[in-house]
Each structure stands twice: as C-alpha cells, then as structure tokens.
Amino acid sequence: MPERNRVLSRRAFVGRVLVFGGAGAALLGACSPPAPAAPSKPAETKPVESKPAAPAEAAKPVETKPAAPAQAGKAARLDMILFDGGWTPSLKIMLDAYKAEQGVEVVWDNPPLSGFYQKQLSLMLAKERKPDIISSNDTILSQYAGSGLIEPLDEMLANKSLAGDDYAWDEFAEQTRKAASWSKELGQQGQVYGLPFELATWGYFYRTDLIDRPPETFDEYVEISKKFTRSLNPSSPTPFGATAHAKQLPPQYKEWYAWMWSYGGELFDEKLNPTFNSDRAVTSLADFYGLLLNHKAMPPDTATYSDTEKSAAFQNEVVPHVMHWAHQASVYLDKEKSPKIADKVKYTMVPGMKGADGKLTRVPYAQQWMLGVNPNSQNKPEAFKFIAWLTSPKGMRAWVEAGWNSPPRPSALNDAGFKAKHPSFAITEEAIKIGRYGPGYLKEYAQIADSKLLPALSQVMAGSQTPKQALDSVADEAREILKSADY
Amino acid sequence: MNVREAHPPVAEAGRAARPRAWARGRWSGERLFPYVMVAPATLILLLFTIYPTLFNLNASLRDVTVYNFTSGAHRFIGTRNYEALGRSAEFWGATGATLLYVVASVGFGFLIAFGLALALQHTPGLRALVSPFLLVPLMATPAVVALAWNQMLVSELGVVNYLLGLVGLPAPPWLGTAPWPLVTVVLIDVWQHVPFMFFVLLAGLTVLPDEPFEAAAIDGAGTWDSFRYLTLPLLQPVILVTLIFRTMNAFTSFDVIYVLTGGAPGTGTEILNLFLYRKAFKGFEFGQAGAVAVAMVLITGLIGLVLIRLMSREDAERD
Amino acid sequence: MASPGASMRRSSRQRWLTAASWLIAAACVGNVFPIYWMAATSLKSEADIHTYPPKFIFPITLDNYAQLFGQANFLQPFENSLAVAVGSTVGSVVLGSMAAYALGRFKVGGRLFPMWILAMRMFPPIVLALPIFFLISGAGLLNSRLALTAVYLMLNLPFVIWLMRGFFMEIPLALEEAAWIDGCSRWQAMVQVVLPLARPGLAVTSIFVFIASWNEFLLAAVLTGPETRTAPVAAAQFSGEYGILWGPMMAAGTVIVLPMLAAAMLVQRYIVRGLALGAVKG
Structure with missing residues (x-):
C-alpha cells in the first residue's frame, strides 16, 4: 500500500475520533458550563503530528539516499528502543565504540521489559519518527512486517556502502535468516526485516552428583x-x-x-x-x-x-535438573552466584524423543532478537548502517570481546578462543542446526x-x-x- | 447546570438576591468567579477523558487490529465487537473475577481497618506509637513491592512459608493452585490499602461527639451496645466515604496482579484491567479492546452511580 | 451481651483488649515486614539473596547500591520522579482546590457535576493507555516530564476536588461574608480567609496525591524516555527476560520508599488531624 494512503487513512481514523469529539463536547457543553474548549485541543495538536512531508520523503527510492547520508554530520544522533537484557553492559561498550568510530551517538531508550512491547507498538502505531531503530524477535517480527510497522531491509542490505563490504548475510544459518524475514506469500523467502544480534537456545542442566x-x-x-x-x-x-x-x-x-x-x-x-x-x-x-x-x-x-x-x-x-537457556551456564557454573551447586553442574542438549525408527530427535527452541528500522524514521540509511555495523562479522566479534554471550553468527560461535570463555557456545552452535523458532511466516x-x-x-x-x-x-x-x- | 442553584450563599447573604441575573447577561467578575474557578480543572478532565472515551468508542465499532491500524483498512462493523464480547466466557469470567476481587478486598480491608481504628480510638499514646508502622504500606511502590512479595511468597524458596514452617503452620501454595492466587492478590491489596481506610476512619472516630457516649455509659450500655447504636450510625457517612473511595480505587488495580500472577492460574486472577491489557497488547485486537474499555467504563460507571447516589443522599441530608 | 453484669463486662472487655492488641501487633509486623525484607535483600550479596533457607543474619554489602547509583545512574530517575510528583501535586492541588471551592461554596453544576468528577476517579488507567499515548504523541510531548506531570495532574484531580470540597464546606460561610463586606473580592476572600483555615486539608491532600504520583508505573513506563524515566520504571528495568536482578531492584525499591517513609513519619500526626477536619465529611 502506498505510503501516502496510509497517512491519509490514519488521519481519517483520528478525524473520526475528533468528529465524535466535537459532538460529545457539544453535548457536554450543553449541561456543564465550562466545557466546549476541551476537545478542540486534540484537534489542534493532532494534525501537526501527521507531518505531510514525511510520506513523500519516505516514498523516495531508498537507493537514492545513501549517497548523501553516510558522511558523518547528517545525523549525529540516532534513537534506538530495546529493553535491558543480558546484552546491556556489552552493548553500551559497542555504542561508545560506534560514537568514537563514526561520530554518531546512538541514544538508547530502554523501557523495562514489562512496558517494552507496549511502548514500542504504541510508537509504531502513532507513526512516530523516533526511534530510528526498533527491535523485534522471531515471535513478533512477522506481525510488525505484516502490519507495515517495520522497514524491509533488502535494498539497504544489498548496498555495500551501507552494509559494509563484508557483511556476509549468507553466513547466518538458514533458520536464522528465515526468522529475520517475512513474506506475504506463504512459503516464499520474503524480505528481511531485522538483523539478528542474539540467539539464545535451551540447554539441559543437571547435578552430576545425583544424575x-x-x-x-x-x-x-x-x-x-x-x-x-x-x-x-x-x-x-x-x-x-x-x-x-x-x-x-x-x-x-x-x-x-x-x-x-x-x-x-x-x-x-x-x-x-x-x-x-x-x-x-x-x-x-x-x-x-x-x-x-x-x-x-x-x-x-x-x-x-x-x-x-x-x-x-x-x-x-x-x-536436581532444569531445562533453561544455555547462556545460564554462566550463572550456574559461577561459584559466587550458585555456591551450592556450581562445582556439581554439567549441561548438555535438551532431551528429545525416539521415533519408530529409533532415531533420536531433539528440538530445542531457538530464540532470536533482531534490530530493525522504523519506516517513519528520518534517518533510515544511518540507522541501517549502525545495525549492520553492529551485527557484521567484525562487529559481532568485537561485541563478544566486550562480553556478549549469545551471538547468532556461526563465525563468532565456533571461534575457539570465544568457546573457551563461553562454554554455552558449543550448545548454541549445535542448536542452530537442530533447533527451531516459532512459525515466523505467520503474522x-x-x-x-x-x-x-x-x-x-x-x-x-x-x-x-x-x-x-x-x-x-x-x-x-x-x-x-x-x-x-x-x- | 442549574443556574438557580448557582449562588445560594450569595442569595443567603441577602445581597444580589436575583439568581437569574447571570442568565440575563449581566456579567460581572463576581458572578463569573465560580465558573472561572471550575474551568481549568474541568478542561483538563475533559481533555484527558473525553478523547480516550471517544477513541475507544470509535475503535469498538470497527474491526481495527494491529494489522490494519496504520493502513486504515478497517471497517465500521456496528456492534459486532460488543456481540462477540457478550458471547465471550472470558469477558464474563473477568467481570466476575473483578467483582469478587473488589468486594473481597474492600470488605476484608474495611474490617481490618475499622477494627484497628476502634482499637486505637481511645489510646492516643499507643496510636502515636503505632501509626508510623501502619503508614508504611501506603508508601510502597506497587510495581516494585509486588516483586518483593513474589520473592517472599514462592512456596519452596520464600521467606513467608519458611517462617510459617518455623512456627508449625501449613505452607500454602500462595501463587499456585486456585483459589490461592486470588486470595494472595486480595491480601496484598488489603495490605496496601488498609492504611488509607484506617486513617480516614480514625479521623472520623476522633471527631465523634462525646456526649452521647457519656450518656449511654451512665445508662449502663455495654461496649457492644454503644458501638451498635451510637458509633455505627454516627460514623455512617465516614464509613460510606471510605468504602466509596476504596471501591473506586480497587477497580483501578493492575500493577500487583500483572506482576505477581499475570492472570494465572488459568484466568483465575484475570480481572477486567488485565483482560483489557491482554486484548489490546497481547491480542492486538483494538476493536475488541475498545469494546472492553467501553464496557468497563459502563460497568464501573454503573457501580459508581450506585455508590454516588448513596453518598449524595448523605450529602443532601447534610445540606 | 445485651445486659452485661459488671464482671461479665470486664471479661468481655478483657477479650476485646486481647483481640485488639493482637490485631495491632499483627498489623504492625505485617505492614513493615515486606519493606524490611526489601531493604534487607538490598544489602545482601547475590548468593545470599538466592539461598534457602532465607538468611536473617548476613554480611552486609553495599554493592547493590553501588550498582544502582553507578552503572544504573539512579539519581536521574529519582530526580525525574521528584519533579513530576511535585509538579503534578502542586498543579492538581491548586487547580483542584479552586474547583473544589467553587463547587463547595457556589454549588456550580448542582449536584450532578461533582458526581461526574468523582466518577472520573474510577477510570482505570489501562483504559487510557493507548489513547493517552496518541494524545501525548500528537502534542509532540512523548518522553517529556511535562506530559507525565499533566497526566498525573489529571488522574489526581478528582481526588483533590472531592477531598478539598469537604474541607471547604466545613469552613463557616460567615467568615467569607465578613470579608466580602469588608470589600474583599471573591478571590481575595478565598486566598486570605479560607485557604489559611484549610491548610491541614491541603497538607493531607497533597500527601496522598504525592504518593500516588510518586508510585505510578503503568503510564510512566510508556510515556517516559531514557532521560525522563521515573524511579519505579527505572526499578522495573532490573526485571529482565532471563530473570530479575534482585539486589539492585530491591535497592531501588528501598531508595524509592525511604524518603517517603521519612516524610510520612514527620507528618503522620497531621494526617489524622487533617482528615478529621473535613475529609471525613466529604
């Protein structure tokens, strides 16, 4: 659907509310003296936000933009929304690094998880221009994509001046790429809507002294x-x-x-x-x-x-045992955090079931978080450039070095040095092959x-x-x- | 609303005893004064309530969801959202849970608060000593303290059951099998809001006149008699105010239940506020959610009307 | 019980007293314990927090507070909460008192209008969540303290109006009439004569309003941004996808509640006195 139509119809929705509003106000005005001025307030403020200029700009072919923007100075500030997670300390280091390297400050809005989905969705529905960078996961991405709330990234991904020369999209496992894409037509590969930065899978933790x-x-x-x-x-x-x-x-x-x-x-x-x-x-x-x-x-x-x-x-x-996220290993094996069990815990792949042929099938859930671009953002290329920088092979390695424990890139997961520091990488690496996500094709x-x-x-x-x-x-x-x- | 009623004190004062003057267009600062005073508050209330109400009303008449919200491809579907709501067992379940929750929490809380207020009525020294303690829950941030409660109440790991075990009491699954989670959220609501009721009731008790009680004591009336025939009737307006404020407040509960149970087990603690949250922010059916919101405003409005009528009768008696 | 003899009366009195003391004792312990536990947890190491049976004697550590004020920069949310709570309290008490005075003295809008205002108090905030977001977004005020202040002001107005109306109605009309005759305008009479008398009522009302604004979470979680987050929202940030950071979270909870408690201890005597002067008749 063309961008302009969307805005008009959104305005129509708001307009309808305001027509009701006028009628209601008149009604109320009739019985309580000081009423009438009130509902005109939203009428004054509402249209301002529709910003007629935005859709025209947004409708421009994306490729034309990159020529100008990549140079620092065009957008010295990007806004990102993502709740606090295991990534918080290391991601902060990465944001500082990006500022030092590119001169772009990424301001991170981190609502608590209990309010995160609600706030992000409200921002999207209100067609706010900020934040430029939004986040999604394998469960919700298809909904955002299917509702036009998130920007398709394929063209920017193909543009080397934005994605970088060595982004290596194909390095991601097929499942990872699938979970980052959505298509209107069932069974199609579809377009990419998010660049993965977290992959968490389930593991099985048990007490060796008991089991x-x-x-x-x-x-x-x-x-x-x-x-x-x-x-x-x-x-x-x-x-x-x-x-x-x-x-x-x-x-x-x-x-x-x-x-x-x-x-x-x-x-x-x-x-x-x-x-x-x-x-x-x-x-x-x-x-x-x-x-x-x-x-x-x-x-x-x-x-x-x-x-x-x-x-x-x-x-x-x-x-005596628990099925939990594999990266919990860092908690269960830590003597300070788990003094009673730390020296008795081992972990492995989750159990499965044997089929009639006796073949064992294990299917751990794999969860993936991604960063994407707000379709109403004024700084789409810059926003993409940042998330590509962050999730590129190089960026991911730097991020793991900064302490990140759930990277989705195989090149980071199978690095021997990293594996020694993060034993859960071995499970994740295995789980990428056999694990599964939610049905991301379904909005x-x-x-x-x-x-x-x-x-x-x-x-x-x-x-x-x-x-x-x-x-x-x-x-x-x-x-x-x-x-x-x-x- | 009614111009004739607008200035009774002025009329009583014997000056400008023509209440219809305003209607005849004789504007003056003095006459406008009350309206000017009311205007800002009213405007703000209207701004923040009319728009949301109309927003919800409009949404409730359309098949709007997250999928078509920004594209605007939603249609007017009349009352179909309401019909669906009427058929929804979950909605009626949530309504029932809400009423149960409000009645239990207000009722039980009132008994405790009233008991405390009566116990401390005649002992100013003890009252001064105890009041600070009774004030504490009022100050606690619900969203945070709910998590503290959660940690304290977990059956195998929490301090509450540990302490109960020490004194030989059974350890209930506070957040486990029904009806315990409902009991738990009611108890926490009671915990948080007894102080408010206590302080209002205590204030009411301290201003009761002494004479009737002294007379009754001389006549040999017992504690129960003077409570039943003097305290209760004299305190009735205060009791009513307490109950009304508290009831209205209980209908707005959200944080604690959302954090503690999220509606579990099943939908056992899913009061209407949580049901609406699920419809809007987990189900993304904004049309349906609008209908729930409108229904909630109607239900609470209806209950509010009943309460307010009770109060306004008191008001009228006082005038 | 209807005709108690002297000894029976004493024994029934005794029983009442026993029951009352138990009730009071239980209420005190029960009321304080969760807050005590929160504060105690905030002083424990992570291992001590998670251990069972729970520890009542433990080595005290301030690590959680160091994390709270260091990494998490909790001073800023604290300041935001203070600004928003003070702003909305002052705003709603001023505007609410003005309206309450007019409603109580001049019967503006008859009986129905005040009832409508009271009914506003039942509006569940969750009903407002999405539309208020659009309203604030439309005004370009997302992530601002101003917007949150305005929303809290609105949420508190009905309460203020109802409480203050009760106070004003208790003040004898003759005092204002005397002022009017002396040549005071309505406004002057209110400010110079009535308001000083309503001071206890204003204080009590302000306290309750301040508490409500200080502790609100649902709307603050979506209406505030990185620089304007309020303290309860910042505390909730410690509850993440893979678990809760109990130490810093409980430290935040303690930091939020302590100044309120300290203030409340100072004014608690006035709460009853203030309420007794009018609120209970509203």
Whole structure:
C-alpha cells in the first residue's frame, strides 16, 4: 500500500475520533458550563503530528539516499528502543565504540521489559519518527512486517556502502535468516526485516552428583523427575524433581515446544490449519504438565514460576535438573552466584524423543532478537548502517570481546578462543542446526501464542482444563483468527 | 447546570438576591468567579477523558487490529465487537473475577481497618506509637513491592512459608493452585490499602461527639451496645466515604496482579484491567479492546452511580 | 451481651483488649515486614539473596547500591520522579482546590457535576493507555516530564476536588461574608480567609496525591524516555527476560520508599488531624 494512503487513512481514523469529539463536547457543553474548549485541543495538536512531508520523503527510492547520508554530520544522533537484557553492559561498550568510530551517538531508550512491547507498538502505531531503530524477535517480527510497522531491509542490505563490504548475510544459518524475514506469500523467502544480534537456545542442566547420565528422551526425563520427588520417593535428596516456566510469558510456550516438536507435533500444517491439538502435541503437554498434575513432581506454585524461580529452585537444590537457556551456564557454573551447586553442574542438549525408527530427535527452541528500522524514521540509511555495523562479522566479534554471550553468527560461535570463555557456545552452535523458532511466516502467530495459547497452557497447569480441551479451544480460536485474515 | 442553584450563599447573604441575573447577561467578575474557578480543572478532565472515551468508542465499532491500524483498512462493523464480547466466557469470567476481587478486598480491608481504628480510638499514646508502622504500606511502590512479595511468597524458596514452617503452620501454595492466587492478590491489596481506610476512619472516630457516649455509659450500655447504636450510625457517612473511595480505587488495580500472577492460574486472577491489557497488547485486537474499555467504563460507571447516589443522599441530608 | 453484669463486662472487655492488641501487633509486623525484607535483600550479596533457607543474619554489602547509583545512574530517575510528583501535586492541588471551592461554596453544576468528577476517579488507567499515548504523541510531548506531570495532574484531580470540597464546606460561610463586606473580592476572600483555615486539608491532600504520583508505573513506563524515566520504571528495568536482578531492584525499591517513609513519619500526626477536619465529611 502506498505510503501516502496510509497517512491519509490514519488521519481519517483520528478525524473520526475528533468528529465524535466535537459532538460529545457539544453535548457536554450543553449541561456543564465550562466545557466546549476541551476537545478542540486534540484537534489542534493532532494534525501537526501527521507531518505531510514525511510520506513523500519516505516514498523516495531508498537507493537514492545513501549517497548523501553516510558522511558523518547528517545525523549525529540516532534513537534506538530495546529493553535491558543480558546484552546491556556489552552493548553500551559497542555504542561508545560506534560514537568514537563514526561520530554518531546512538541514544538508547530502554523501557523495562514489562512496558517494552507496549511502548514500542504504541510508537509504531502513532507513526512516530523516533526511534530510528526498533527491535523485534522471531515471535513478533512477522506481525510488525505484516502490519507495515517495520522497514524491509533488502535494498539497504544489498548496498555495500551501507552494509559494509563484508557483511556476509549468507553466513547466518538458514533458520536464522528465515526468522529475520517475512513474506506475504506463504512459503516464499520474503524480505528481511531485522538483523539478528542474539540467539539464545535451551540447554539441559543437571547435578552430576545425583544424575549419572543425562536423559536422552523426555520419557527418561520424566522418570528422573519422579525419582527425585520426595512424595514419590522418600529417600530423594531433593523435594521436587522438575520445574517449568509456567508464568504467562512467552518462555512458557517455548519450553513446551521443545517437548511438542520432539514428540512429532507441529504448530500448523502447510495449509495453516492449527495442528497443536494433534494427538502427539496433546500427549507432549500431558506428559510435561503431568509432572505437576499427576505426579506432583513440581513445586505446587509452578503455575507462576518464571525463569527467576526456576533458577532459584535449581540453585537451592530443590530440583536436581532444569531445562533453561544455555547462556545460564554462566550463572550456574559461577561459584559466587550458585555456591551450592556450581562445582556439581554439567549441561548438555535438551532431551528429545525416539521415533519408530529409533532415531533420536531433539528440538530445542531457538530464540532470536533482531534490530530493525522504523519506516517513519528520518534517518533510515544511518540507522541501517549502525545495525549492520553492529551485527557484521567484525562487529559481532568485537561485541563478544566486550562480553556478549549469545551471538547468532556461526563465525563468532565456533571461534575457539570465544568457546573457551563461553562454554554455552558449543550448545548454541549445535542448536542452530537442530533447533527451531516459532512459525515466523505467520503474522498472526504472536497474537495466537500470546493472547490464546498462554492462558490455555495456564488453564492446563491450573488443572481447570485437560490438555485436549485447552488446546482444542485454542485451535478453534486460531482458526477463527486465520479465517478473518483470508489466507 | 442549574443556574438557580448557582449562588445560594450569595442569595443567603441577602445581597444580589436575583439568581437569574447571570442568565440575563449581566456579567460581572463576581458572578463569573465560580465558573472561572471550575474551568481549568474541568478542561483538563475533559481533555484527558473525553478523547480516550471517544477513541475507544470509535475503535469498538470497527474491526481495527494491529494489522490494519496504520493502513486504515478497517471497517465500521456496528456492534459486532460488543456481540462477540457478550458471547465471550472470558469477558464474563473477568467481570466476575473483578467483582469478587473488589468486594473481597474492600470488605476484608474495611474490617481490618475499622477494627484497628476502634482499637486505637481511645489510646492516643499507643496510636502515636503505632501509626508510623501502619503508614508504611501506603508508601510502597506497587510495581516494585509486588516483586518483593513474589520473592517472599514462592512456596519452596520464600521467606513467608519458611517462617510459617518455623512456627508449625501449613505452607500454602500462595501463587499456585486456585483459589490461592486470588486470595494472595486480595491480601496484598488489603495490605496496601488498609492504611488509607484506617486513617480516614480514625479521623472520623476522633471527631465523634462525646456526649452521647457519656450518656449511654451512665445508662449502663455495654461496649457492644454503644458501638451498635451510637458509633455505627454516627460514623455512617465516614464509613460510606471510605468504602466509596476504596471501591473506586480497587477497580483501578493492575500493577500487583500483572506482576505477581499475570492472570494465572488459568484466568483465575484475570480481572477486567488485565483482560483489557491482554486484548489490546497481547491480542492486538483494538476493536475488541475498545469494546472492553467501553464496557468497563459502563460497568464501573454503573457501580459508581450506585455508590454516588448513596453518598449524595448523605450529602443532601447534610445540606 | 445485651445486659452485661459488671464482671461479665470486664471479661468481655478483657477479650476485646486481647483481640485488639493482637490485631495491632499483627498489623504492625505485617505492614513493615515486606519493606524490611526489601531493604534487607538490598544489602545482601547475590548468593545470599538466592539461598534457602532465607538468611536473617548476613554480611552486609553495599554493592547493590553501588550498582544502582553507578552503572544504573539512579539519581536521574529519582530526580525525574521528584519533579513530576511535585509538579503534578502542586498543579492538581491548586487547580483542584479552586474547583473544589467553587463547587463547595457556589454549588456550580448542582449536584450532578461533582458526581461526574468523582466518577472520573474510577477510570482505570489501562483504559487510557493507548489513547493517552496518541494524545501525548500528537502534542509532540512523548518522553517529556511535562506530559507525565499533566497526566498525573489529571488522574489526581478528582481526588483533590472531592477531598478539598469537604474541607471547604466545613469552613463557616460567615467568615467569607465578613470579608466580602469588608470589600474583599471573591478571590481575595478565598486566598486570605479560607485557604489559611484549610491548610491541614491541603497538607493531607497533597500527601496522598504525592504518593500516588510518586508510585505510578503503568503510564510512566510508556510515556517516559531514557532521560525522563521515573524511579519505579527505572526499578522495573532490573526485571529482565532471563530473570530479575534482585539486589539492585530491591535497592531501588528501598531508595524509592525511604524518603517517603521519612516524610510520612514527620507528618503522620497531621494526617489524622487533617482528615478529621473535613475529609471525613466529604
């Protein structure tokens, strides 16, 4: 859709609100004396923000711009929105380095995670020009792309004066590139909307003094969990055998996916029919949450456990093992942070399931964070130049040297020096090959997962619905949502 | 609103006893004064409430979602969002949870606050000693203190169950199986807001006249009798004000529940505010969210109306 | 209980007293404990925070505070909170008192108008989140302290108006009438005669409004930017994707609550006195 149309229709939306506003004000004015002036306030301020100049400029072919901009001085300041994460200290070092090298200051707006998605979305919907750089992940990127809230990067990526000579986009694993792209047409490669800077995968952490051999399959995982539950086995050294992230936040479904996928379940089939209520998927959830519901092998308030509680349970010998982000290794192996377990912890790939042919399938969830460009930004080329600099092979190496522990570039992950410093890189490297992301091709995925799947999983954990009931009803709702989207 | 009512004190003062003068266009500084005084506050309130209301109302009549918000490809769909809401078990569940939460939290909190106020009514020394302690929760930042509560209440790792275990009490799964999470968020709300109710009720008790109580004591009335037949009726307006303010406040709860349970288990603690948040910022269905918002304003407005009528009866009696 | 003898009365009194003392004791401990725990956690090392059983005696460390004021530069959010809370308190108390005076004395808008204002108090902030964002964005005031101040001012107005209206209605009309006869204008009479008498009410109202602005999170999280973040929002930044940095977070919580507590201790005597003068009749 042409840029101009968008702005006009947005204005129409606001306009409609204001027409209502006028009527409402008149009504209110009739009964309370000092009313009328009020709603005209938004009328005065609203159009200013539509900035008629912006769309025309934005509609210009992107290639024409780079000639001018790359020179320092055009934009001495870029704005970026991204919440504080494990990347914070090292990313700050990188921002300073960019300023020293390019003379461009990147001002980082870091709302707390609890307000981040809301703020970023509000900024996008309000068509704010700032921030220039926005962030996304494998769950939400397709929604942003499918809603026209984020800029496609292909042309800038092909432009060596912006991306640099050695950006090496193809170095990223195929899955990584897929998760960074979105296409309107199903099954197409589509356009790139984000440059990856974080890749986090799941690992399996266990106490070597209790567990001799890490489980290969989830069946073994369940058996171990039961063995270390005191109500099932009075001689168990730990009160409970397992925990889960069951608070209603995205890691809840990401943890389940590792089960679901290795049981042979899928989220959707090629025709976009929801299949997460298939027998295999239902069985995987029944086995997973059955640890709490049937065996009482998880702490009773696991329903509100997040990563924080999961870690604390493992660190305090409440559970003998935990499935967690691989980069947590830096916490569990640290004597100061985990004094009780640090010298007894080992970690490996998450368990999987054996198929009929006896082949073991392990499918850890791989999570990817990316930086992208705001389509309403006045400094798109400069913004792209920065994120390309940051995520280039060279930038990524510098970033890891500054302390970053979850780079997505294989060249950083398989560097022997880095591996010695970050043992979790070995798992991540492996997981890039076998792990999976959410179905990034589907722009409705975030909506279905966050607003429907999360409460449903929570219902199961609360025991108020069976896995079958809960997943069936999510599948119905998902079908409804996809139907209205006309695929 | 009603011009004739506009200046009763002036009229009583015996000067300018023609209330309709304003209507006849005799403007003067003195007559305009009350309107000038009310104007700024009213303008600000209108600006910040009319626009959002109309925004939500407009959205609620359209099939607007994140996918078509900026493209403007959304259509007017009449009341379909409302119909969908009416059929939605989740919405009615959230409404029920909200009412349960508000009633439990206001009711239980009131009993504690009233008990404390009565206990400290006649002991100024003790009151001075204890008041600072009672003030503490009022100052706590809900978004932060909710996390502190979370850490304290985790069943296997928290200090609360540890202490309960030390004195031999059972350790409930505060944030685990229903109905505990609802109990927990109600208790935390009570914890945070008892001080406000306590201070207002105590203030009300301190200004009760002494004479009726002395007379009753001479007549041999017991503690219960003088409470039942003197304190309660005399304090009724204050009780009403306390309950109304607190009820209105309870309807705006969000931070603590969002941080602690996020609505879990299932949707057991999903009050309307959280339901709206899920619709808007997790489901991105702004049309639906608009309908929820309008429904919420109607529901709270209706309850507000009932409360306010109660109060306005008191008001009228006082006039 | 209807006709108690002297001894029965004493024993029932005794029981009341026991119950009352337990209630008071429980309330004191229960009220203070979470804040104590927050403060204690802020002084622990990371290992001590995560350990179970929880430690009541531990080596005190100030590392969390060093991180809070060093790396996290908490002074700035603190200053932002102060500016926003003071600004919105002064604004809403001034504008709210003006309106309250007119409503209480001159019955502007009859009975319905004040009721409408009170009903505004029930407006859940979450309903406002998106539209207010657009409003502020349209005015070009995103990430500014001014916008947040204005929003808090609005959120607090209904409360101020209702509380102050009660205070003003308790002040005898005769005092103003005397001033009017002496040639004072309405405004002069209000400022010189009424306001000094309403001082306790103003103080109490300001305290409650200040607390509300100081602690608000939901709207501040989306309306503020890197330089204008308020203290509760800055504290929430320690709660990340892979867990919570309990030490600095609890240090932030303590730093936010302590000045409020200190101030409240100083004025707590006036809270009851102030409320008794009018609020309870509103």
